[in-house]
Amino acid sequence: MTTQPVLGLLYMLNTLRAQGFDLAPVLASYGLSEAQLAPGARIDRTLELRLLCDLAGRLPRAxxxxxxxxxxxxxxxxxxxxxxxxxxxxxxxxxxxxxxxxxxxxxxxxxxxxxxxxxxxxxxxxxxxxxxxxxxxxxxxxxxxxxxxxxxxxxxxxxxxxxxxxxxxxxxxxxxxxxxxxxxxxxxxxxxxxxxxxxxxxxxxxxxxxxxxxxxxxxxxxRLAQQLQEQRGGDVVTQVRQHLALYSQGYPDAAQVAAALGLAERTLRHQLSAAGSSYRQLLDETRFSRARQLLLGGAQSVEQVALALGYAEAAAFIHAFQRWAGCTPAAWRREQAAPE
Structure with missing residues (x-):
C-alpha cells in the first residue's frame, strides 16, 4: 500500500475548520473522523486523493x-x-x-x-x-x-x-x-x-x-526504506481501481496512475502482473462499468458514451464493448430496456 503522512491532510483540515468549514460529513463519507487522524499516522494515497477531489468540489472559492x-x-x-x-x-x-x-x-x-x-x-x-x-x-x-x-x-x-x-x-x-x-x-x-x-x-x-x-x-x-517496504506489501489492484474510480470522463494512462500512487510505471506494471492483473485489464473493467451506467441512463448516444470514456471514435468503443459484453452497446441497451 502506498501511503502519505496524514499530517499534510491535517494541516489542510485545520485551516478549513478555522474558516468555519464543516468537515464531519465529508470525512464520514470515507469512514473517517478527525479523532481517528493521529498526526503521526499515514494515509493511503488513493484515499487521500479521493478525499481531496471531493473537498475541491465543495469549497466555496476556487x-x-x-x-x-x-x-x-x-x-x-x-x-x-x-x-x-x-x-x-x-x-x-x-x-x-x-x-x-x-x-x-x-x-x-x-x-x-x-x-x-x-x-x-x-x-x-x-x-x-x-x-x-x-x-x-x-x-x-x-x-x-x-x-x-x-x-x-x-x-x-x-x-x-x-x-x-x-x-x-x-x-x-x-x-x-x-x-x-x-x-x-x-x-x-x-x-x-x-x-x-x-x-x-x-x-x-x-x-x-x-x-x-x-x-x-x-x-x-x-524512512524511505520503510515506505518502499510498505509499497511492496500493498494491494495495488485495489489502489488502481480506486484511483480510476475518480474519473467520470476520460481516463489516465498507466504512467499517470503510477505517478499518483508514487510509483514508477515499470514498478506498477510489475506489481499488477504479480497480482495476476494488468493496467489494461483494470481500465477495461472500469470502462465497462462506466459504460453500462451511461447506457442505462439513456440520455447519451453511443457516440457520446464513447467520447466520455476517452475513445477517439465510436467504432473503437463498440469493438471493446462487444469484447466485454458479447454484443454491441445498442443491443445491450435494448436488452436492458426490454420488459421481462
Missing part, C-alpha cells in the same frame, strides 16, 4: 487551495526539515529536497531545470478530474513555496522566486497569486515552475553542519 497550502508547518516535515537546514548551501538543500521528496506532503513529482542565470524548481501536476486538479496544483504550489519561505526566514537568506508559472488557465482574479508569490505569475504552462536566481542558490547556509547533516540523512534514508 482559489482556496492557495490558502490551504500555506498552512503546512516547516517542522512538520520532521528529519527532512533539519536535513535541509544543515546543508552547505541553498543549492544542496534543493537537491536534498528532490532526493527525499517522498518524505514531503507532495503527490506531484518535483524536478529541477538549471539555467544560465535562473533555475527552475518544477512540479509536474497529477492528471486528476477537475476541480481536483486545480485544487491540488494550488495546494502543492503554495505548500512548496511555503517551505522555501520558511527556509528563507530561518536562515535570513533570499530564496524568493523571480517569476512563477502555473499549469492551468488564468483565473478571473489572479491577484491572490501575485500577492502570495510576490513576483510575476504566468498561467497556462504545462507544469509548475518557480524560477530562482542562481546567485541565491549559491548562498551558504549559516546552519550548515556536516555531522548533523549525516545524522538526518540516515534518518531520511530509513
Amino acid at each position: 482559489d482556496l487551495g492557495l490558502t490551504l497550502g500555506q498552512g503546512f508547518g516547516f517542522t512538520g516535515y520532521g528529519p527532512f526539515s533539519f536535513l535541509l537546514l544543515t546543508c552547505a548551501n541553498a543549492y544542496e538543500a534543493l537537491q536534498c529536497g528532490l532526493r527525499y521528496q517522498q518524505l514531503t506532503f507532495l503527490f506531484s513529482p518535483l524536478s529541477f531545470v538549471p539555467g544560465d542565470r535562473e533555475s527552475a524548481l518544477c512540479l509536474t501536476p497529477l492528471e486528476l478530474p477537475e476541480p481536483g486538479r486545480r485544487f491540488l496544483v494550488d495546494v502543492e504550489m503554495a505548500g512548496t513555496y511555503k517551505l522555501l519561505l520558511d527556509l528563507q526566514n530561518n536562515l535570513g537568506l533570499s530564496l524568493r522566486a523571480v517569476r512563477v508559472e502555473v499549469p492551468y488557465p488564468a483565473p478571473a482574479d489572479s491577484r491572490p497569486y501575485e500577492s502570495y508569490y510576490g513576483c510575476p505569475v504566468r498561467f497556462g504552462s504545462e507544469q509548475t515552475r518557480f524560477w530562482i536566481a542562481n546567485e541565491h542558490l549559491q548562498l551558504k547556509l549559516p546552519t550548515a553542519d556536516p555531522t548533523a547533516h549525516a545524522y538526518y540523512r540516515g534518518q531520511c534514508d530509513e
